[in-house]
Amino acid sequence: MCCAYLPCSVGKSTLLTMLTGTHSEAASYEFTTLTCIPGIIHYNDTKIQLLDLPGIIEGASEGKGRGRQVIAVAKSSDLVLMVLDASKSEGHRQILTRELEAVGLRLNKRPPQIYFKRKKTGGISFNTTAPLTHIDEKLCYQILHEYKIHNAEVLFREDATVDDLIDVIEGNRKYIKCVYVYNKIDVVGIDDVDNLARQPNSLVISCNLKACSLNLDRLLARMWDEMGLVRVYTKPQGQQPDFTDPVVLSTDRGGCTVEDFCNHIHRSLLKDVKYVLVWGTSARHYPQHCGLSHVLQDEDVVQIVKKKEKEEGGRGRFKSHTNAPDRISDRVKKAPLKQ
Ligand SMILES: Nc1nc2c(ncn2[C@@H]2O[C@H](COP(=O)(O)OP(=O)(O)OP(=O)(O)O)[C@@H](O)[C@H]2O)c(=O)[nH]1
Numbered sequence: 001m002c003c004a005y006l007p008c009s010v011g012k013s014t015l016l017t018m019l020t021g022t023h024s025e026a027a028s029y030e031f032t033t034l035t036c037i038p039g040i041i042h043y044n045d046t047k048i049q050l051l052d053l054p055g056i057i058e059g060a061s062e063g064k065g066r067g068r069q070v071i072a073v074a075k076s077s078d079l080v081l082m083v084l085d086a087s088k089s090e091g092h093r094q095i096l097t098r099e100l101e102a103v104g105l106r107l108n109k110r111p112p113q114i115y116f117k118r119k120k121t122g123g124i125s126f127n128t129t130a131p132l133t134h135i136d137e138k139l140c141y142q143i144l145h146e147y148k149i150h151n152a153e154v155l156f157r158e159d160a161t162v163d164d165l166i167d168v169i170e171g172n173r174k175y176i177k178c179v180y181v182y183n184k185i186d187v188v189g190i191d192d193v194d195n196l197a198r199q200p201n202s203l204v205i206s207c208n209l210k211a212c213s214l215n216l217d218r219l220l221a222r223m224w225d226e227m228g229l230v231r232v233y234t235k236p237q238g239q240q241p242d243f244t245d246p247v248v249l250s251t252d253r254g255g256c257t258v259e260d261f262c263n264h265i266h267r268s269l270l271k272d273v274k275y276v277l278v279w280g281t282s283a284r285h286y287p288q289h290c291g292l293s294h295v296l297q298d299e300d301v302v303q304i305v306k307k308k309e310k311e312e313g314g315r316g317r318f319k320s321h322t323n324a325p326d327r328i329s330d331r332v333k334k335a336p337l338k339q
């Protein structure tokens, strides 16, 4: 799991050093960090990888200051921490959000509720289940023609905008959570801190190495909540559960069902699973026998019961299966008797 954070000389490296203990060069001039520095946070029995990235500048989405490479790293992360300077202007937040949006990142948004399917024939079928105020049928046709799409099915399930429709047609947008972290609150007045803390998806911190740090525990708790990680502990048959090393799942990365859990352990495990026993908040009684589609919750304990391996011969009348072929046609014919 990883988080990434962005702009210049706002204390990203200092924050990485304080949270992970990994040294990352920190200095008062801009562009101190020129590459990606990883660190590990141990939190709630889970390892969270935090990446300290070089700052990005206006025009990064077009490649300025190797911005494209930096944003590509942010694109692959589970959560973006956009570290901002509390003492600088509010405009930075908008500029950086715009830069990220320009390369297809959508921060704190969910995918638009538009069903879109390209077809080979039949023209364009336009349907809606909600009243549309931003877009109408004609405009939708025009946009699709711009993309040279002449056969498709479009169904609007919400009052979406033109941008939403374009996002769905493009199909390569990444919807990612972002926390705006305002650092250096030790140098601004209490009223400004109060204002910043009330902004949506924001958190105020101070990570001055010389003076004391403020609110870092809240930051960790917030990161944990935003990532929505599900820790599942394994329990070998007839033994106590292993509470030291959980399997970490999340809805954004592959899902949280028993099937995802088995795949996470090993791909070949799935075909051997008979059922699983689950203890924890997702179970109605302890233990609950569950199938592969059961959705696990945080801190569940799971014991996998495997199918019995086919015994090679069996014993007497308790023999469960024979060595005879399943189909008559598969029988090996005996050689004819010699005369
Ligand atoms: N007053 C104050 N200064 C801070 C705080 N956090 C970091 N600093 C200072 O801000 C300066 C920049 O810190 P860095 O950690 O190098 O910032 P950065 O965001 O990694 O910068 P680049 O790598 O250049 O993009 C350093 O001199 C830090 O001591 C804070 O909470 N309060």
Ligand SMILES: [Mg+2]
Pocket: 012, 013, 014, 024, 025, 026, 032, 033, 052
């Ligand atoms: Mg740095």
